[in-house]
Amino acid sequence: MLLMRHSMLLAKLAVLIVLPFLLLCYGVGNVYCSTIHENREDLRSLLDFKKRISSDPNGALMSNWTTNTHFCQWNGVNCTSTPPYRVRELILTGLNLGGEISSSLGNLTSLNYLDLSNNSFHGPIPLLNKLQNLEYLLLGSNLLQGVIPDALTNCSNLVTLDLSGNNLNGLIPPRISFLTKLAYIKLYSNHVTGEIPASLRNITNLQLVHFSKNQLNGRIPDEVMQMPNLMELHLNQNNLSGSIPEVWQMPNILVLDLSVNNLSGRIPRALSNVSSLQGLSLASNMLGSTLPSNIGDALPNLTILYLGENYFEGHIPASLGNPPGLGVIDLSSNYFTGQIPNSLGNLSQLSSLNLDQNMLQSTDNEGWEFIHALGKCRSLKKLSLSINRLQGAIPNSIVNLSSTLTYLLMSENNLSGTVPPRIGRFSSLVQLSLDQNYLTGTIEEWVGNMTKLERLNLRSNSFVGIIPPSIGQLTRLTYLFLAENQFTGFIPPSFGNLKSLSELHLSYNNFKGGIPSELGSFRVLTILNLSSNRFSGGIPETLGKFEQIQTIQMDQNILTGNVPSTFRTLNTLSRLNLSHNNLSGPLPDFLNDLKSLTKLDISYNNFQGEVPTDGVFANATIISLNDNPGLCGGATDLHLRSCHVGNKRVGVVNYLIKILIPIFGFMSLVLLVYFLFLEKKTRRANASEQSFGEHFEKVTYNDLAQATRDFSESNLIGRGSYGSVYRGKLKESKMEVAVKVFDLEMQGAERSFLSECEALRSIQHRNLLPIITACSTVDKVGNVFKALVYELMPNGSLDTWLHHKGDEEAPKRLGLTKIISIAINVADALDYLHYDCGRPTVHCDLKPSNILLDDDMNALLGDFGIARFYQGPQSHGRFS
Numbered sequence: 007m008l009l010m011r012h013s014m015l016l017a018k019l020a021v022l023i024v025l026p027f028l029l030l031c032y033g034v035g036n037v038y039c040s041t042i043h044e045n046r047e048d049l050r051s052l053l054d055f056k057k058r059i060s061s062d063p064n065g066a067l068m069s070n071w072t073t074n075t076h077f078c079q080w081n082g083v084n085c086t087s088t089p090p091y092r093v094r095e096l097i098l099t100g101l102n103l104g105g106e107i108s109s110s111l112g113n114l115t116s117l118n119y120l121d122l123s124n125n126s127f128h129g130p131i132p133l134l135n136k137l138q139n140l141e142y143l144l145l146g147s148n149l150l151q152g153v154i155p156d157a158l159t160n161c162s163n164l165v166t167l168d169l170s171g172n173n174l175n176g177l178i179p180p181r182i183s184f185l186t187k188l189a190y191i192k193l194y195s196n197h198v199t200g201e202i203p204a205s206l207r208n209i210t211n212l213q214l215v216h217f218s219k220n221q222l223n224g225r226i227p228d229e230v231m232q233m234p235n236l237m238e239l240h241l242n243q244n245n246l247s248g249s250i251p252e253v254w255q256m257p258n259i260l261v262l263d264l265s266v267n268n269l270s271g272r273i274p275r276a277l278s279n280v281s282s283l284q285g286l287s288l289a290s291n292m293l294g295s296t297l298p299s300n301i302g303d304a305l306p307n308l309t310i311l312y313l314g315e316n317y318f319e320g321h322i323p324a325s326l327g328n329p330p331g332l333g334v335i336d337l338s339s340n341y342f343t344g345q346i347p348n349s350l351g352n353l354s355q356l357s358s359l360n361l362d363q364n365m366l367q368s369t370d371n372e373g374w375e376f377i378h379a380l381g382k383c384r385s386l387k388k389l390s391l392s393i394n395r396l397q398g399a400i401p402n403s404i405v406n407l408s409s410t411l412t413y414l415l416m417s418e419n420n421l422s423g424t425v426p427p428r429i430g431r432f433s434s435l436v437q438l439s440l441d442q443n444y445l446t447g448t449i450e451e452w453v454g455n456m457t458k459l460e461r462l463n464l465r466s467n468s469f470v471g472i473i474p475p476s477i478g479q480l481t482r483l484t485y486l487f488l489a490e491n492q493f494t495g496f497i498p499p500s501f502g503n504l505k506s507l508s509e510l511h512l513s514y515n516n517f518k519g520g521i522p523s524e525l526g527s528f529r530v531l532t533i534l535n536l537s538s539n540r541f542s543g544g545i546p547e548t549l550g551k552f553e554q555i556q557t558i559q560m561d562q563n564i565l566t567g568n569v570p571s572t573f574r575t576l577n578t579l580s581r582l583n584l585s586h587n588n589l590s591g592p593l594p595d596f597l598n599d600l601k602s603l604t605k606l607d608i609s610y611n612n613f614q615g616e617v618p619t620d621g622v623f624a625n626a627t628i629i630s631l632n633d634n635p636g637l638c639g640g641a642t643d644l645h646l647r648s649c650h651v652g653n654k655r656v657g658v659v660n661y662l663i664k665i666l667i668p669i670f671g672f673m674s675l676v677l678l679v680y681f682l683f684l685e686k687k688t689r690r691a692n693a694s695e696q697s698f699g700e701h702f703e704k705v706t707y708n709d710l711a712q713a714t715r716d717f718s719e720s721n722l723i724g725r726g727s728y729g730s731v732y733r734g735k736l737k738e739s740k741m742e743v744a745v746k747v748f749d750l751e752m753q754g755a756e757r758s759f760l761s762e763c764e765a766l767r768s769i770q771h772r773n774l775l776p777i778i779t780a781c782s783t784v785d786k787v788g789n790v791f792k793a794l795v796y797e798l799m800p801n802g803s804l805d806t807w808l809h810h811k812g813d814e815e816a817p818k819r820l821g822l823t824k825i826i827s828i829a830i831n832v833a834d835a836l837d838y839l840h841y842d843c844g845r846p847t848v849h850c851d852l853k854p855s856n857i858l859l860d861d862d863m864n865a866l867l868g869d870f871g872i873a874r875f876y877q878g879p880q881s882h883g884r885f886s
């Protein structure tokens with residue numbers, strides 16, 4: 007019994023000793039299990055997230071995200087510092103990760119910072135509504151699609167939401183204002199649509215709203231412009247319309263960007279409420295009216311002002327010269343008038359002033375004073391005044407502008423006189439554009455000093471002289487436009503240094519000599535335009551080395567020889583124009599191998615041989631082979647003579663020639679004697695009519711040059727076989743005229759001039775184009791110059807009415823009655839020429855471009871360049 011009691015006691019004691027141990031063990035086990043349980047949830051979530059990653063090119067997760075290490079030590083994972091160790095931050099940015107973002111991340115309920123930006127995640131934004139601790143959600147610059155889930159608004163602690171640079175669409179979540187702690191919201195560069203919710207105003211902490219580059223539409227809600235803590239509002243590049251809210255209450259605003267929308271109306275006057283503003287961009291909208299005259303005073307902290315591409319008008323407010331930090335002003339493409347305010351010279355920080363495309367004027371010294379004033383802006387780098395109404399000589403004070411100037415753009419004004427030679431001191435200039443003005447003088451003194459120039463555009467002026475050898479110092483030049491001037495001389499060999507050239511335009515000058523073979527070393531050249539000069543000699547073989555060339559134009563020169571066979575490797579060439587030269591030899595049919603060629607003009611040369619019917623030669627609409635008498639065959643649309651018929655019949659023809667030549671020779675001799683006799687007689691009879699000058703106004707070369715603004719390209723009406731026709735106004739008589747300048751290098755041009763003088767000086771009819779006078783003299787540089795001056799026909803030629811060319815603005819239409827009346831006019835003219843003009847004349851070139859239409863659309867026949875006269879008795883002539 008005692009033994010039993012004793013053993014019972016021992017058992018109790020054992021239980022008492024073991025139980026606490028068991029309990030302790032149980033407890034520890036429980037603690038351990040509970041930790042495992044929490045970790046397991048985050049572990050499972052992270053593993054599931056990893057499983058959905060389909061691409062990890064840098065192996066960021068593969069090597070490290072394994073169960074061998076605790077997940078808190080995995081790349082990009084940071085945990086809470088005390089147990090239970092939960093995932094607090096997941097930062098995997100810029101690792102090129104691809105795949106969908108697993109919604110298991112929604113279970114990391116302790117997550118505070120989630121940054122997966124700059125990867126290639128696609129698919130929808132996962133459901134994260136349980137993440138009550140999330141403050142930073144950064145998913146920018148991925149490929150996420152679908153809508154922004156409204157459930158995201160449950161993450162009520164969010165401070166920063168960045169979903170920018172994805173493919174998200176749909177609306178901004180209507181319940182966005184539930185995110186009351188939000189300070190930064192970035193949705194830019196997505197496809198978000200709909201209106202901006204006015205409820206944004208309720209998020210009083212908002213400091214940055216970046217919604218640019220979406221498809222937001224509707225008006226900007228008034229509330230959005232009344233957010234007390236807002237520092238940056240970017241709504242640019244959307245489809246917002248209507249006027250800008252009148253009341254701006256954003257006392258802390260620094261940047262306001264509403265550019266590239268469809269906003270209309272005016273800038274609200276209440277600018278003083280946003281006096282903190284540093285950057286204001288309203289560019290590319292439909293805003294109009296005048297600028298608030300106090301704009302510069304109301305915005306004293308302004309550093310950047312973009313108002314370009316709107317409909318603003320009136321004067322540029324002088325107050326813009328007041329904000330001391332203003333560094334960038336862009337008012338381009340508006341309708342500003344008046345003078346450029348001198349006050350802009352007070353802006354010591356000014357680095358860029360763009361006033362392009364306005365109607366700003368400077369007609370006198372006072373109007374140009376702003377240039378002097380801008381001399382005080384020592385940081386000025388860009389001055390852009392193109393397409394305005396600046397008039398007269400460029401003031402010498404321009405050379406006082408900051409020597410840091412990198413862009414000086416003054417194209418399309420009315421600048422005249424010479425360029426101040428000291429402009430060469432702008433040795434930092436990267437771009438100089440003075441094109442489409444009336445500037446004269448030489449460029450020798452200054453051009454070579456601008457050694458950093460990348461773009462030089464002097465096109466369409468009246469510059470004279472040579473291209474100086476110093477041009478070879480501009481080794482960074484990529485664009486060189488010297489076309490449409492009066493440059494003369496040879497291309498200097500130093501030109502070969504310009505190896506970075508991408509476009510070279512020398513057309514419409516008086517350059518002479520050979521095309522330098524050095525041009526072949528311009529490996530990145532894409533456009534070479536040498537047309538309408540007096541280049542002679544052969545085309546250098548080295549030009550076949552171009553690697554990126556797209557356009558070669560060498561037409562209207564006096565080039566000889568054939569196209570070098572090296573051209574067969576110009577695989578990028580799409581346009582080749584060699585027309586109106588003296589090129590000869592076998593047809594360069596290897597051009598057929600150039601797969602990119604879409605336009606080929608070798609007309610008016612002396613190429614010979616059979617034209618292929620395939621490749622580029624198969625398409626008559628993209629090639630021009632006219633007036634190469636030695637060419638035959640080819641596609642039927644080319645209407646060339648057949649090569650084979652000629653061959654078969656060659657024997658017969660030879661035979662006939664042998665018999666017929668002596669017979670015709672004899673007859674011609676008799677006729678020649680007869681006509682000489684007749685000519686002498688007629689000359690005596692018409693002695694008083696011989697001098698063209700007697701009945702016609704006298705004009706000099708200078709008169710015509712002045713009337714046509716130096717035969718400028720903008721006055722060119724068209725080109726014919728023997729020359730070019732320019733629109734002009736005679737200074738004396740104020741008469742509007744068309745001046746046909748004969749290109750005497752062209753074969754037959756001289757004959758055409760004489761023939762036209764001969765025809766027009768004596769005949770007169772209401773349906774024949776009246777000639778005002780002729781001019782045969784020498785030009786400025788001593789070359790023979792021949793021109794005919796006609797009345798200008800304001801409605802152009804019938805050709806432009808019948809065949810609408812793609813580049814014409816609006817199609818012209820002729821009604822049936824008009825067509826019949828034009829036909830009658832032409833018939834009347836021909837009837838007169840054939841029967842009633844005293845000396846029967848055959849026009850020989852009746853075509854729509856020679857039928858001109860006056861103010862009232864009466865047709866007048868012109869171009870008697872190849873007309874023929876018949877001396878026989880008029881009544882005997884019969885013409886079809």
Ligand SMILES: Nc1ncnc2c1ncn2[C@@H]1O[C@H](COP(=O)(O)OP(=O)(O)OP(=O)(O)O)[C@@H](O)[C@H]1O
Nearest residue numbers: 723724725726727731744796797798799803855869
């Ligand atoms: N008085 C004029 N008023 C308006 N346009 C004119 C006048 N004279 C000629 N033109 C236009 O100028 C262009 C060139 O005319 P031009 O007579 O030199 O050549 P073309 O007749 O077109 O060609 P081709 O010389 O090969 O027959 C044509 O488009 C012509 O219609």
